[in-house]
Amino acid sequence: MVSILKRSLAVIMLLIIGYWLAQGLSGIPFGQDKMLVGKYYLDNVIRQTGAINAVTAVVVNYRGFDTLGEVTVLFIASTGVGALLWAKRRERTAKTEGSIVLKTGIRLLTPFVILFGAYIFIHGHLTPGGGFPGGATIATAFLLLYMAYTMYEIPRRAFENTEGVAGMSYVIVALIGLAIGGYFLFDWIWQTWHFGVNNVGRILSGGFIPVIYTIIGIKVGTELSGIIDNMLREEVRE
Amino acid sequence: MNCLVCIEYILIGVMILSAIFAVEWRDLLAAAVGMAAVSLFASILYLMLQAPDVAMTEAAIGAALSGAVFIFAIKRTQRFESEEEERPGWWIRW
Numbered sequence: 001m002v003s004i005l006k007r008s009l010a011v012i013m014l015l016i017i018g019y020w021l022a023q024g025l026s027g028i029p030f031g032q033d034k035m036l037v038g039k040y041y042l043d044n045v046i047r048q049t050g051a052i053n054a055v056t057a058v059v060v061n062y063r064g065f066d067t068l069g070e071v072t073v074l075f076i077a078s079t080g081v082g083a084l085l086w087a088k089r090r091e092r093t094a095k096t097e098g099s100i101v102l103k104t105g106i107r108l109l110t111p112f113v114i115l116f117g118a119y120i121f122i123h124g125h126l127t128p129g130g131g132f133p134g135g136a137t138i139a140t141a142f143l144l145l146y147m148a149y150t151m152y153e154i155p156r157r158a159f160e161n162t163e164g165v166a167g168m169s170y171v172i173v174a175l176i177g178l179a180i181g182g183y184f185l186f187d188w189i190w191q192t193w194h195f196g197v198n199n200v201g202r203i204l205s206g207g208f209i210p211v212i213y214t215i216i217g218i219k220v221g222t223e224l225s226g227i228i229d230n231m232l233r234e235e236v237r238e
Numbered sequence: 239m240n241c242l243v244c245i246e247y248i249l250i251g252v253m254i255l256s257a258i259f260a261v262e263w264r265d266l267l268a269a270a271v272g273m274a275a276v277s278l279f280a281s282i283l284y285l286m287l288q289a290p291d292v293a294m295t296e297a298a299i300g301a302a303l304s305g306a307v308f309i310f311a312i313k314r315t316q317r318f319e320s321e322e323e324e325r326p327g328w329w330i331r332w
Contacts, residue, residue: 055291120294128291136298143306224303231310 050190050197051125051206059130060209064185068170070132071216075167078223087235094232098148106148113141121217125206131213135220142225146232154229159222166219173208173215246286253279266312274305 033039041054041062051057059067097103120127121134145152177186189195190207199205253276260272277300284293 129294130291133291133294133298136295136303140298140302143302147306228303228306228310231307234314 046200049187049207049209050200051209052201053125053127055128056124056130056209056213057206060124060212061185061187061207064174064212067212067216068174068185071167071170071219074220074223075163078227081227081230085230085233089236090233091236092150092153092232093234093236094150097150103148106144110141110145113144114138117141117217117221121213122210123203124213125209126201126203131216132220134213134217135222136224138217138221139224139228143228146228153233154225156226156229159226163219163222163226166215166222170212170215170219173212177208242286246283249279249283249286253283267309270305270308270312273308274301277301277304 041058045051045054045057049057049061051061098106117134117137119134120129120137121131124130124134142154174185177188178184180186180188180192187207189211195207196202196205203210256272256275256279260269260276263269263272277296281293281296281301284290284296
């Protein structure tokens with residue numbers, strides 16, 4: 001009896017909260033053009049950043065510091081996975097190989113998946129995408145390799161070094177901006193060098209957006225591959 | 239009625255259905271697959287709502303990588319079925 005009372009009370013509370021939220025949200029004009037900040041970005045994005053794709057211009061250029069924080073969060077997550085699953089000696093213990101269809105398909109597909117991921121992050125300032133989707137696509141290629149072959153392991157040392165170098169070069173690009181333009185993450189390639197001003201809409205434009213997105217793509221790809229590698233190797237006791 | 243809108247409603251329905259299945263299935267492997275299916279349909283929905291970059295991230299992270307991580311975690315745990323009494327379905331239990 002008590003539980004039925006409790007449950008009906010919970011349902012009534014949920015209905016009240018749902019009605020309240022629906023009332024609040026119904027007043028918001030979704031999909032209408034009322035955002036002043038968004039209008040400013042859309043009007044000035046090509047002149048100020050040289051990127052066609054306004055989304056990546058906002059993510060890397062106007063809000064570059066947030067993206068640095070995001071990369072740091074991902075780095076901490078990967079470090080946490082590595083620390084939680086740490087053991088003195090770990091090996092892959094998978095017994096069954098993938099089927100012949102899986103192995104042949106993956107041998108054929110892996111280079112193209114990696115190429116597509118690189119395409120996504122190199123063309124971040126022109127087409128939808130950017131460093132995070134590109135890096136995740138590259139990591140799925142390594143996931144496919146891990147699923148197909150029982151003996152496959154990524155070159156761990158090289159991946160960790162690449163990840164560190166990529167993370168540092170993001171900060172170095174930002175610090176060069178500090179030295180030239182006076183603030184952190186100043187777009188020195190576009191605003192000081194005027195590199196690619198006559199080239200807007202082609203790949204050699206967009207200021208430091210392609211540079212930073214290449215760095216982020218490499219970093220995210222190696223980091224997520226490292227997480228997969230950490231999850232798949234199990235502790236071996238002698 | 240515009241047919242694209244019908245497809246969006248169908249996708250939302252399938253998403254809600256797979257979310258309920260992901261919670262209710264007793265088999266953890268099937269529940270992980272149901273969770274990945276939610277992400278997959280969400281990514282198709284993002285594509286139809288003209289956010290292709292979000293769709294790409296959702297498909298790669300939500301459907302592929304996090305599903306794989308859940309499956310690896312399930313593989314590391316042991317699997318046993320307890321013969322407890324039959325629980326009533328979610329439509330009675332809520």
